Amino acid sequence: MLRFLTSGESHGPQLTVILDGVPAGLEVDAARDLDPDLRRRQGGHGRGKRQQIENDTAQITAGVRGGRTLGSPIALVVLNADWDNWKGPMQVTADGFTRKQVTRVRPGHADLAGILKYDLDDARDVLERASARETAARVAAGAVAKALLRVAGTTISSHVVRIGEVVAPDSPVDQNAVEESPVRCADPAAAQLMVAAIDAARSDGDTIGGTAVVTGHDVVAGLGSYVQWDRRLDGRIAQAMCSIPSVKGVELGDAAVAAASTGSRVHDRPSFTREGGFRHLSNRQGGLSGGVSNGEDVWARVHFKPISTLLTPLRSVDVHTGEETNAHYERSDICVVPAGAVVAEAMLALVLADAVLEKFGADSVSELRRNLEGYRAMLGRLR
Numbered sequence: 019m020l021r022f023l024t025s026g027e028s029h030g031p032q033l034t035v036i037l038d039g040v041p042a043g044l045e046v047d048a049a050r051d052l053d054p055d056l057r058r059r060q061g062g063h064g065r066g067k068r069q070q071i072e073n074d075t076a077q078i079t080a081g082v083r084g085g086r087t088l089g090s091p092i093a094l095v096v097l098n099a100d101w102d103n104w105k106g107p108m109q110v111t112a113d114g115f116t117r118k119q120v121t122r123v124r125p126g127h128a129d130l131a132g133i134l135k136y137d138l139d140d141a142r143d144v145l146e147r148a149s150a151r152e153t154a155a156r157v158a159a160g161a162v163a164k165a166l167l168r169v170a171g172t173t174i175s176s177h178v179v180r181i182g183e184v185v186a187p188d189s190p191v192d193q194n195a196v197e198e199s200p201v202r203c204a205d206p207a208a209a210q211l212m213v214a215a216i217d218a219a220r221s222d223g224d225t226i227g228g229t230a231v232v233t234g235h236d237v238v239a240g241l242g243s244y245v246q247w248d249r250r251l252d253g254r255i256a257q258a259m260c261s262i263p264s265v266k267g268v269e270l271g272d273a274a275v276a277a278a279s280t281g282s283r284v285h286d287r288p289s290f291t292r293e294g295g296f297r298h299l300s301n302r303q304g305g306l307s308g309g310v311s312n313g314e315d316v317w318a319r320v321h322f323k324p325i326s327t328l329l330t331p332l333r334s335v336d337v338h339t340g341e342e343t344n345a346h347y348e349r350s351d352i353c354v355v356p357a358g359a360v361v362a363e364a365m366l367a368l369v370l371a372d373a374v375l376e377k378f379g380a381d382s383v384s385e386l387r388r389n390l391e392g393y394r395a396m397l398g399r400l401r
């Protein structure tokens with residue numbers, strides 16, 4: 019229902035998004051709704067020098083008129099300020115083209131797989147698109163999805179729970195503290211240790227991974243379905259999370275705890291009250307039962323590997339000679355978990371907004387509101 023495509027190279031002139039399926043009548047303003055998330059994606063202790071060059075903002079170039087969506091495809095553009103430094107090696111035309119080849123492929127990056135797949139001899143042709151610069155486009159699209167979800171009363175948040183060996187205590191999360199933290203971690207003591215772990219990786223010429231939790235709050239029950247494998251909301255969320263560069267694992271709810279436990283200790287028991295209707299006494303299943311949202315918050319742990327570009331390079335091969343050599347190094351982040359958490363928010367928003375439109379099938383925001391009201395009235399009758 020909600021589809022999007024992104025385009026653009028890391029050091030090209032711009033990133034472009036076409037977002038199709040947003041109902042008419044949604045209030046959207048780039049400065050108010052999109053730019054704050056783009057700024058949040060740029061933050062986090064451990065980012066590289068690129069973030070000092072960029073000051074990401076989105077331009078809406080189609081699909082919105084007078085601050086409201088038209089129901090037509092929305093086009094979004096995020097300019098790359100770094101393009102100024104790459105006009106020669108990244109120019110579109112052949113005349114006067116100066117190559118800036120990368121042949122010493124980085125272990126863990128897309129370099130070698132891309133060269134093999136697309137019959138290339140220059141990893142720059144791969145990394146320009148494999149680079150997570152592309153996730154700025156997703157964050158812009160995700161911010162529109164978040165605006166749509168607000169119509170359904172749903173909000174999205176994220177926080178970091180692990181950097182390397184440092185794990186935050188499992189306690190209630192103050193989202194203001196998360197937004198203030200340099201590592202998006204609510205616990206100040208853990209955050210301090212996370213910063214130190216990132217600094218240690220930096221001084222070792224290394225990189226470091228970690229884990230973020232992403233949550234959809236107040237998600238309406240009944241999104242997704244168990245009737246076909248590709249309609250299951252759990253599978254759709256897992257796919258969306260694993261599509262984020264450097265994400266190598268997703269746990270829906272307390273999946274690892276459940277795998278090490280017995281059924282009697284982990285299952286979320288349903289309860290009923292006249293005021294609250296049907297709820298669950300716990301939420302270890304991440305708000306998802308049978309691939310359907312069950313009325314609890316939808317939450318997942320997202321695991322990021324340490325990124326591949328190391329200041330002290332790993333040994334690799336040169337694809338032109340086949341000889342062993344040090345991998346290529348190019349200005350890079352040290353830790354992307356805090357920024358990746360913001361990308362995870364965008365991807366969760368896009369999946370949930372798609373599922374909302376699938377269930378409530380609206381061409382306009384007013385129709386969406388009516389359909390939601392009708393559905394909620396039906397749920398109310400169950401009390």
Ligand SMILES: Cc1cc2nc3c(=O)[nH]c(=O)nc-3n(C[C@H](O)[C@H](O)[C@H](O)COP(=O)(O)O)c2cc1C
Nearest residue numbers: 127128148150263264325326327350351354357358
């Ligand atoms: C926000 C963000 C920033 C990233 N920055 C870098 C970077 O500076 N250097 C790098 O080597 N990888 C970076 N990555 C990870 C790579 O894009 C990713 O490892 C690569 O595309 C290969 O994909 P894979 O790790 O999913 O297999 C970043 C990832 C995210 C989410």
